[in-house]
Amino acid sequence: MAVERRDFESNQAMRQVMGDYFVELTKGAENGKKTAWCTSVGPAELLLSMGYNVYFPENHGAMLGASRMATDLIPLANAQGYSPDICSYLTADIGSYLAKQSPFQKMKLPGPPKADVLVFNTNQCRDVKDWFQFYAREWDVPCIGIHSPRACGDLDLAMVDSVAKQIEQLIPTLEQVVGQKFDIDRLREVIKSSRRCTELWKQVLETAANVPSPISFFDETIQMGPAVVLRGQQSAIDYYELLLKELRQRVADGVAAVEGESFRIYWEGMPIWGKLKDLSTQFMQLKACVVASTYCNSWIFEALDPSDPFESMARAYSSIFICRSDDPKEAYIEEMVQKYKVNGILYHDAKTCPNNSNCRYQMPQRLQTRLGLPYMIVNGDLNDLRLYSDEQTRTNIEAFVEQLAEA
Amino acid sequence: MSHYCGIDVGASAAKLVLIDAGGKVVARALRRSGIAYAETAEACLAEALAGAGLSRDDVAHTASTGYGRHNIPWANDSSTEIACHGRGVFHHFPRALAVIDIGAQDNKVIHIDASGRRTHFKMNRKCAAGTGAFLEEIAYRMNLDVGELNRLAERSTKEASLGSFCTVFAATEILTRIRDGEKVEDIVKGAFRSVVKRVMEMDVIEGDLALSGGVVAHNPLLVKLIGETFGREPLVPPDPQFMGAFGAALFALEKSRKEAMPC
Numbered sequence: 006m007a008v009e010r011r012d013f014e015s016n017q018a019m020r021q022v023m024g025d026y027f028v029e030l031t032k033g034a035e036n037g038k039k040t041a042w043c044t045s046v047g048p049a050e051l052l053l054s055m056g057y058n059v060y061f062p063e064n065h066g067a068m069l070g071a072s073r074m075a076t077d078l079i080p081l082a083n084a085q086g087y088s089p090d091i092c093s094y095l096t097a098d099i100g101s102y103l104a105k106q107s108p109f110q111k112m113k114l115p116g117p118p119k120a121d122v123l124v125f126n127t128n129q130c131r132d133v134k135d136w137f138q139f140y141a142r143e144w145d146v147p148c149i150g151i152h153s154p155r156a157c158g159d160l161d162l163a164m165v166d167s168v169a170k171q172i173e174q175l176i177p178t179l180e181q182v183v184g185q186k187f188d189i190d191r192l193r194e195v196i197k198s199s200r201r202c203t204e205l206w207k208q209v210l211e212t213a214a215n216v217p218s219p220i221s222f223f224d225e226t227i228q229m230g231p232a233v234v235l236r237g238q239q240s241a242i243d244y245y246e247l248l249l250k251e252l253r254q255r256v257a258d259g260v261a262a263v264e265g266e267s268f269r270i271y272w273e274g275m276p277i278w279g280k281l282k283d284l285s286t287q288f289m290q291l292k293a294c295v296v297a298s299t300y301c302n303s304w305i306f307e308a309l310d311p312s313d314p315f316e317s318m319a320r321a322y323s324s325i326f327i328c329r330s331d332d333p334k335e336a337y338i339e340e341m342v343q344k345y346k347v348n349g350i351l352y353h354d355a356k357t358c359p360n361n362s363n364c365r366y367q368m369p370q371r372l373q374t375r376l377g378l379p380y381m382i383v384n385g386d387l388n389d390l391r392l393y394s395d396e397q398t399r400t401n402i403e404a405f406v407e408q409l410a411e412a
Numbered sequence: 413m414s415h416y417c418g419i420d421v422g423a424s425a426a427k428l429v430l431i432d433a434g435g436k437v438v439a440r441a442l443r444r445s446g447i448a449y450a451e452t453a454e455a456c457l458a459e460a461l462a463g464a465g466l467s468r469d470d471v472a473h474t475a476s477t478g479y480g481r482h483n484i485p486w487a488n489d490s491s492t493e494i495a496c497h498g499r500g501v502f503h504h505f506p507r508a509l510a511v512i513d514i515g516a517q518d519n520k521v522i523h524i525d526a527s528g529r530r531t532h533f534k535m536n537r538k539c540a541a542g543t544g545a546f547l548e549e550i551a552y553r554m555n556l557d558v559g560e561l562n563r564l565a566e567r568s569t570k571e572a573s574l575g576s577f578c579t580v581f582a583a584t585e586i587l588t589r590i591r592d593g594e595k596v597e598d599i600v601k602g603a604f605r606s607v608v609k610r611v612m613e614m615d616v617i618e619g620d621l622a623l624s625g626g627v628v629a630h631n632p633l634l635v636k637l638i639g640e641t642f643g644r645e646p647l648v649p650p651d652p653q654f655m656g657a658f659g660a661a662l663f664a665l666e667k668s669r670k671e672a673m674p675c
């Protein structure tokens with residue numbers, strides 16, 4: 006049975022917003038702008054406030070995955086000594102750089118912008134630092150960053166202080182590269198804008214708590230683009246206001262992302278970028294909607310507070326799911342499961358990203374016991390499709406939905 | 413129209429079972445799945461019908477399963493192998509149990525409660541370790557026929573241990589064992605033991621356990637080794653290789669009864 010994903014009317018606006026962003030990025034030098042590479046939950050607000058064009062290579066990694074270019078490019082990085090077992094965003098991106106092939110070219114753009122400075126935050130993993138250091142060596146530009154606490158339970162003041170201080174310490178280098186003085190009021194404005202973007206993105210995701218849900222995880226992985234790369238900018242706010250309106254209309258009209266929605270699933274772990282369409286289709290055929298995910302929720306930074314810029318950035322960046330221990334992670338999933346009325350949990354065990362694979366330390370079993378909800382595990386990867394079996398995953402998901410139907 | 417068909421087109425073999433309205437098996441057929449699943453299934457059906465002296469019109473409902481389940485144009489329904497192996501085994505052993513299905517290319521552990529409802533299942537990771545494909549590779553490396561493995565392993569007096577997860581590494585380990593002068597039968601028994609270990613690592617299995625799938629059907633020693641490892645005798649249904657097809661046939665029967673019920 007052929008089923009089609011229901012498109013959003015706002016998509017046109019999103020393409021425009023994202024397209025403008027990419028064009029601006031590649032015209033950075035031409036427009037006299039400096040480019041900072043930033044990890045997804047790095048200090049983007051600070052960089053923006055200092056006048057940088059901010060480029061997020063993880064977004065490029067995801068584009069390489071979604072366009073299915075990654076699997077052919079990863080081996081080039083492997084051959085250079087970057088193991089097939091490490092982050093396949095990193096290996097796909099470095100492979101793309103080596104081969105001079107990028108999805109940017111499909112947009113008639115030359116390729117990702119060269120960095121004037123690379124700014125990482127290890128809150129998500131060590132790989133981002135290793136990744137950025139490759140380019141720092143290639144281009145002889147500074148690579149600076151924040152070393153964040155990982156696997157922490159409650160965030161204590163000492164941790165927040167340390168991160169806040171590290172953010173402040175980035176300023177001299179950033180001033181030097183950009184040739185401009187840091188302005189705290191400008192930072193407050195950007196944080197305010199970023200905070201607004203976060204609130205809107207959260208509201209977008211929360212529309213999925215409706216039954217039936219007007220949006221699925223597979224839509225969200227596309228819709229999250231502006232929240233990832235344009236947080237702190239007005240265009241992201243404008244876009245999410247538009248999308249939210251459309252979603253609220255869908256809810257009012259009872260329009261479902263998955264026609265005949267019968268099962269509601271939580272997706273824990275990374276998307277499998279090269280298989281989004283196939284998986285979305287399979288879930289639609291099975292009348293199952295993936296209504297919530299850790300991944301899409303990871304771009305919610307509610308701690309941001311313009312009145313206390315550094316500490317609130319530190320808090321926001323250090324309280325994300327990925328850098329927490331299993332106790333807060335489980336409490337979070339439990340809350341999501343209840344809020345989104347979930348019937349079952351799917352864990353994606355991404356071979357090259359242990360940081361986003363939460364099924365390796367018995368979490369599924371513990372949550373099953375606590376919540377009485379069935380779970381399944383998909384073995385795959387975010388980008389490297391050599392690590393993914395279509396057939397096995399298809400059967401696994403189908404069997405899981407059969408089980409939900411029996412329950 | 414009093415018979416029901418289950419067809420399981422697996423990675424290696426296609427199995428077909430015809431049952432009557434009482435759930436009794438009246439005919440079976442088995443062929444290599446090959447590359448034209450629909451044709452293989454057709455040939456299996458013709459063979460089973462001929463064997464039972466039935467015609468196509470005698471088949472009221474067909475359910476398919478296995479990797480090729482969506483390629484059988486005449487199937488009325490399809491279910492996964494997980495559902496069908498569970499259903500088939502539960503028919504023979506109606507109690508809470510865990511079913512271990514060792515297939516040609518993947519393994520499954522299926523947990524069933526006392527009412528026959530599936531509570532959880534697990535498939536092996538994307539790796540041939542512990543599956544029939546592993547034994548085939550080992551047989552190939554040792555220049556043996558896969559059909560001889562069980563007989564050889566039964567003769568073993570001192571099992572050689574193979575430690576690797578990976579099929580390729582295990583094959584290399586075998587070369588070392590051969591060089592060390594270990595006997596072929598001891599190495600083959602080591603390979604069997606390796607299958608059991610991979611299965612054991614998949615999930616916690618408490619209470620009764622039952623086995624299904626072609627690998628078990630052809631290698632009774634595996635049943636014994638699994639029993640030793642788990643500390644209890646596994647239940648083995650008749651014709652374990654046909655369990656998926658049998659479960660599918662039972663689903664076909666149930667489905668057709670449901671459809672016949674007045675609303």
Ligand code: SF4
Nearest residue numbers: 092129130132358360
């Ligand atoms: S969190 Fe995982 S996917 Fe993201 S950069 Fe780190 S290793 Fe790669």
